[in-house]
Amino acid sequence: MARAVAGRQWGSNRTSAAVSRYSAGMTSVGTNVARKDGMDRATGAAKYADDLRFPGMLVGRTVRSTIARGRVTGVTLDFDPAGFTVVDHRDIPGENTIALIEKDQPCLVNGVVRHAAEPILLLAHESRDALIGANVRIDYEREEPLFDPERSQQVFKHILIEKGSLDRGFARAEVVVEGTYTTGAQEHVYIETNGVIAVPERGGMALYGSLQCPYYVLKALKALLGAAVKDIRVVQTETGGGFGGKEEYPSVIAAHACLLALKSGRPVKILYDRGEDMVATTKRHPSIVRHKTGLTRDGKLTAMQVDVLMDGGAYCTLSPVVLSRGVIHAAGPYRCANTRIEGRVVMTNTPPNGAFRGFGAPQTQFAMEVHMDRISETLGIDPVTLRLRNALKPGDTTATGQKLGPDTSAVEVLKEAVRRTSFKRKRAKLAGSGRGIGLALFYHGAGFTGSGEVMLGSRAGLETTPNGVRILVANTEIGQGTRTMLSQIVADVMGVAYENVDIAQADTSVVPDSGPTVASRTCMVVGGLLERCAKQMREQLKGVSPAEHHARHGRLHVETQYEAPPGREWNDKTYRGDAYATYAWGCDVAELAVDPVTHEVSVAKFTAVQEFGRPIHPAMAQGQIEGGSGQGIGWALLEHVVMRDGAMANAQLTNYVIPTTLDTPPMDVVMLENHFPGGPFGAKGVGELPIDGPAPAVVNALRHAGLDVRAIPATPEALAAAPRLAPSRSGDAA
Amino acid sequence: MKFTLNGAPRELDAHPLKRLLDVLREDCGLTGTKEGCGEGECGACTVLVDGEPVVSCLMPCAQAEGCDVITIEGLAGNHPLQLAMMREVGAQCGICTPGVILAARGLVEAARRPTLERVREALAGNLCRCTGYEAIHRAVLSAHAELHGPSAKSAAPVPAEEAGA
Numbered sequence: 001m002a003r004a005v006a007g008r009q010w011g012s013n014r015t016s017a018a019v020s021r022y023s024a025g026m027t028s029v030g031t032n033v034a035r036k037d038g039m040d041r042a043t044g045a046a047k048y049a050d051d052l053r054f055p056g057m058l059v060g061r062t063v064r065s066t067i068a069r070g071r072v073t074g075v076t077l078d079f080d081p082a083g084f085t086v087v088d089h090r091d092i093p094g095e096n097t098i099a100l101i102e103k104d105q106p107c108l109v110n111g112v113v114r115h116a117a118e119p120i121l122l123l124a125h126e127s128r129d130a131l132i133g134a135n136v137r138i139d140y141e142r143e144e145p146l147f148d149p150e151r152s153q154q155v156f157k158h159i160l161i162e163k164g165s166l167d168r169g170f171a172r173a174e175v176v177v178e179g180t181y182t183t184g185a186q187e188h189v190y191i192e193t194n195g196v197i198a199v200p201e202r203g204g205m206a207l208y209g210s211l212q213c214p215y216y217v218l219k220a221l222k223a224l225l226g227a228a229v230k231d232i233r234v235v236q237t238e239t240g241g242g243f244g245g246k247e248e249y250p251s252v253i254a255a256h257a258c259l260l261a262l263k264s265g266r267p268v269k270i271l272y273d274r275g276e277d278m279v280a281t282t283k284r285h286p287s288i289v290r291h292k293t294g295l296t297r298d299g300k301l302t303a304m305q306v307d308v309l310m311d312g313g314a315y316c317t318l319s320p321v322v323l324s325r326g327v328i329h330a331a332g333p334y335r336c337a338n339t340r341i342e343g344r345v346v347m348t349n350t351p352p353n354g355a356f357r358g359f360g361a362p363q364t365q366f367a368m369e370v371h372m373d374r375i376s377e378t379l380g381i382d383p384v385t386l387r388l389r390n391a392l393k394p395g396d397t398t399a400t401g402q403k404l405g406p407d408t409s410a411v412e413v414l415k416e417a418v419r420r421t422s423f424k425r426k427r428a429k430l431a432g433s434g435r436g437i438g439l440a441l442f443y444h445g446a447g448f449t450g451s452g453e454v455m456l457g458s459r460a461g462l463e464t465t466p467n468g469v470r471i472l473v474a475n476t477e478i479g480q481g482t483r484t485m486l487s488q489i490v491a492d493v494m495g496v497a498y499e500n501v502d503i504a505q506a507d508t509s510v511v512p513d514s515g516p517t518v519a520s521r522t523c524m525v526v527g528g529l530l531e532r533c534a535k536q537m538r539e540q541l542k543g544v545s546p547a548e549h550h551a552r553h554g555r556l557h558v559e560t561q562y563e564a565p566p567g568r569e570w571n572d573k574t575y576r577g578d579a580y581a582t583y584a585w586g587c588d589v590a591e592l593a594v595d596p597v598t599h600e601v602s603v604a605k606f607t608a609v610q611e612f613g614r615p616i617h618p619a620m621a622q623g624q625i626e627g628g629s630g631q632g633i634g635w636a637l638l639e640h641v642v643m644r645d646g647a648m649a650n651a652q653l654t655n656y657v658i659p660t661t662l663d664t665p666p667m668d669v670v671m672l673e674n675h676f677p678g679g680p681f682g683a684k685g686v687g688e689l690p691i692d693g694p695a696p697a698v699v700n701a702l703r704h705a706g707l708d709v710r711a712i713p714a715t716p717e718a719l720a721a722a723p724r725l726a727p728s729r730s731g732d733a734a
Numbered sequence: 735m736k737f738t739l740n741g742a743p744r745e746l747d748a749h750p751l752k753r754l755l756d757v758l759r760e761d762c763g764l765t766g767t768k769e770g771c772g773e774g775e776c777g778a779c780t781v782l783v784d785g786e787p788v789v790s791c792l793m794p795c796a797q798a799e800g801c802d803v804i805t806i807e808g809l810a811g812n813h814p815l816q817l818a819m820m821r822e823v824g825a826q827c828g829i830c831t832p833g834v835i836l837a838a839r840g841l842v843e844a845a846r847r848p849t850l851e852r853v854r855e856a857l858a859g860n861l862c863r864c865t866g867y868e869a870i871h872r873a874v875l876s877a878h879a880e881l882h883g884p885s886a887k888s889a890a891p892v893p894a895e896e897a898g899a
Contacts, residue, residue, distance in 0.1 A: 038820035041828030044766020044806035048829065051765035189863050191770045191778055192829040240768070240829030241863050274771040479827025479864045619823045623869050627826065630866030653775035653861070661854040661867045669868075 028488040028498040029681050032619040036483040036503065037238075046238045049195035049210045054267035057197070058085065059128050060260045062270070063121040063136045064280065065113045068145035068349040068646030072111055075121060078135040085264040087122040092259065094226025098251050099219055105315035105352065107224055107255045113140065115314035115351045116647035117280040119252070124260040124268050145349035145646050149311040150288070152346035156312045157320035159327050161341040161399050161575045169303025169338025173294025177375045181291070181367035182711040183695070185311075185641035186284035186634075187648075188356060189658050192240020194281060195271035196254045198261035204231030205258055210239045211250035213516035214474050218508050220251035221258055229262065233509035242478040243631070244355030247518050248317055249281045278651035282354030283641060285310040285322055285345065289330070289367035294338075299381045299389050301336040304399075308343035308364055313352035319345040322353075324449050325519075326360025328579045329692075331399040332368035333410040333443040334390040339399045350646050355518065357628065358691040361444055362635070369440040369696030370710060373703055377725070382427070383700070384418050387441050400579045407674045407684070409585040409611040414441050416670060417587035417609040426591070427704065432727040435593045435604075438700025442587075442692040445580030446612075446676075446685035447521040450570040453562055453581075459512040460529035461559040462490065462537055464550040468500025469537070471530060472559075473514040475522045476506050480687060481620040482522055488616050489527045489680045493534035496546060512559060520685025523616060524581065525562065527680040532560040565678055582676045584612035584684045588629065588693030590701040591665075599716035601637050603665040603698065611672040613684035618671065621686050625669045628690025634659045636695035640713045735799050739764075740808030750796035754788075755779045757795045758805055766806035766832045770861065777860035780833035781805050787837045789859070806832035815842045815877040824873035826864035834860045834870055842877045846889040850875070 040046040065072075077086065089096050089108040096110060097103040109120040120138060125131045146152055170176065196209030205225070211217055214234040221232050234254070239246060253270050260268040272280070287310050294303035308327055312319035327343035376383045391410040397403050417439060418424065426437045447453055461472035471490055477483045487501040494501075504510050514526050536558045541549050549556055570577040589607040594600075608625050615621035638657045642649045650656045675682025695712055702709045708723040736745045739762060748757050758764045758781065767790060770778030774792040781790045782804040809816060815835050818824065825831040837860050841848045848856070853874050854867075862870060878886065 034820060035823065038825060041825040041831045042816040042819045042835065043811045044832040046828050191776060191861060191863055239827065241827040623823050623826055623865055626866035626868040627864045652773060653771045654773060658861060658863065660861060661857045664867050667866060667868050
């Protein structure tokens with residue numbers, strides 16, 4: 001039996017005035033306290049990388065390859081080098097690498113070019129005009145590039161997940177449905193482009209920048225600079241959006257700025273313009289996912305075979321872990337005793353693809369959810385009933401064999417979304433009208449995959465200040481509200497006012513390594529560490545307020561380190577066990593119309609019902625859902641990365657289109673609560689969940705509108721060419 | 735060039751083709767105006783020139799000669815829209831926020847309550863990647879109610895579909 005969803009239900013149709021307002025002395029968790037950084041943003045006072053200047057600062061520029069594969073045979077400086085700092089691979093004091101999972105990606109090309117826009121040479125000058133005017137000629141010996149991932153023989157990572165027996169499952173099947181689904185690359189389009197400033201200081205180096213993971217950058221700089229630079233610190237500046245795009249890439253631009261600063265002895269700023277940012281930096285991995293599914297005639301899953309292929313681009317970057325999250329989510333939130341998921345991420349001669357909100361799970365769940373609607377059409381069972389018959393419930397096991405806890409809400413989010421949208425009535429009413437309504441059911445693991453958190457061993461700290469307490473973590477504020485949300489947790493555990501909690505700037509010389517700001521982990525994992533810190537500190541304070549204690553005894557400091565919860569097991573070799581600490585659940589419904597002439601799609605309404613434990617700050621959590629949904633709708637319909645000769649051909653916002661106010665539908669957001677005992681105040685993670693659902697919900701609505709779509713972006717051109725579906729095949733007559 | 739910047743007369747030497755954006759950020763030290771794309775698509779660099787929203791990355795500074803230019807620094811910090819953006823979490827990463835606030839200021843200050851459709855149209859040139867725009871719309875409408883009272887006459891009837899959103 002499905003457990004009733006505990007706690008409150010938040011919906012966007014309440015007015016914000018109705019939400020309990022926080023005032024000092026109250027508990028802050030669950031209320032919409034004033035964002036720590038809200039006024040700085042509303043007044044323009046917040047300082048981003050490009051707003052900072054240092055005395056004697058130079059501007060840096062990256063000279064990049066114009067071919068996708070080959071060898072550099074000559075570099076000629078066609079300008080007067082006076083006043084310029086010029087750096088190539090020979091200037092690297094340590095290893096010529098961007099250290100991440102592997103060390104396969106060079107910082108600067110040493111002969112071999114593996115993708116277009118690969119960095120070859122660095123220039124710095126006082127004057128931006130002089131820098132732009134400097135002409136560098138690169139000669140190449142070209143080789144035939146490989147752009148088709150299906151033809152690639154170089155596999156960065158292969159993963160196999162097996163449960164039960166496929167043979168037995170297909171033997172029991174009365175119907176078999178197969179399909180192939182593809183997703184395109186997606187550009188992050190954080191509105192602030194990548195930018196850093198390297199500043200030589202006291203024989204060391206400080207790196208200021210727009211980034212998500214200061215300790216990733218520190219690791220890369222240590223490998224690059226070696227013994228030549230003793231003290232390196234990385235400081236996050238205000239960051240104008242990340243979405244995963246500033247998870248691993250900032251290590252590259254930081255490495256470049258540091259090399260120029262080292263050689264010139266002066267501060268160097270590198271700031272990409274939009275075109276360079278789009279051409280050179282990572283994208284969401286394009287995917288091809290094949291499904292073969294066995295079912296009984298009444299729609300019960302008996303066998304699921306899934307094959308996942310992702311295009312990693314020229315270097316490994318984070319592809320193995322993107323694939324990992326992708327394959328673990330590939331069977332969707334469904335129960336099936338016999339499942340086999342095989343995934344590969346391969347090399348091609350395009351700029352490396354990398355982290356993007358959702359991290360592989362949006363690609364595989366797009367395939368699963370569109371496939372579910374195709375099964376629904378084939379069997380003549382409506383999409384809601386089909387999903388209800390198979391949705392995971394507490395006590396069920398996932399494809400990796402993880403037994404799900406009581407905070408499993410697939411059925412609840414589905415039922416609420418269907419009820420709220422009058423889904424079945426609209427589904428019948430709209431059939432054959434050129435309009436459509438579609439849904440998607442999905443889930444998202446919170447925190448690092450498998451043993452990731454154990455290997456990371458994150459540390460978080462708390463110290464007293466003259467005003468109260470200060471949080472010491474490396475987790476960054478990139479818009480999502482880290483400062484505010486973590487302060488709320490600490491305030492309520494300590495029993496101090498929210499106003500008396502502040503948070504140190506993420507500077508690796510000040511804060512411990514609490515891990516990267518990724519994987520929907522900041523609230524659940526880092527918030528959990530801070531919850532323990534706050535409990536310890538409260539005990540040590542023995543009833544004295546932190547400010548009072550600070551005045552009497554000086555600074556009190558506590559630190560905690562991640563410990564695996566008892567009973568959680570994971571095997572990295574067999575991919576069996578508890579893949580995530582827990583999961584968040586969602587059901588999205590898209591209602592849309594397709595213009596019969598232009599094939600332009602207008603999404604009229606979007607409903608998102610999501611359960612992620614407990615919203616610490618309901619308005620910010622709602623913002624995550626609304627923002628992620630908008631981004632997902634863009635990925636589904638508008639955002640088309642056009643590759644030509646291995647480089648993005650539409651690298652500008654004029655023709656890589658993201659949703660504007662006019663493309664983004666009114667949204668009805670419902671946040672169900674089902675508390676997770678392993679997270680602070682019952683919280684899980686909400687950063688990524690919202691991007692899993694929109695694309696399949698939109699495509700399923702397009703299918704309901706009569707278009708046989710199995711690939712995104714579903715641009716008007718693609719829709720004009722899409723085969724037509726007969727209305728009778730929509731599966732709703734049954 | 736001579737112009738009025740945030741209410742005070744200003745005189746400076748700049749190449750007439752220098753972008754107004756760069757004059758504001760570099761010559762005047764006002765970094766609240768942001769660059770997002772440099773091609774007039776994202777609206778992050780929006781300022782008011784003689785009261786009208788303008789993308790300052792596309793305007794040569796000579797064009798602002800003698801004009802009245804308002805940047806985010808020209809708002810007192812307690813404008814109802816700034817407070818509403820704070821309250822409604824209309825700003826997440828904040829990089830688009832100054833441009834959004836200046837683009838919507840006119841709507842908030844006009845006596846008639848804008849419809850949601852009007853808010854969408856007015857902000858169609860300001861890209862935000864964080865919010866999905868919903869919280870920004872709520873902030874604009876809330877700021878208008880704060881300034882003129884919730885019962886201000888609306889510019890046009892609100893369609894039934896919007897009323898529930």
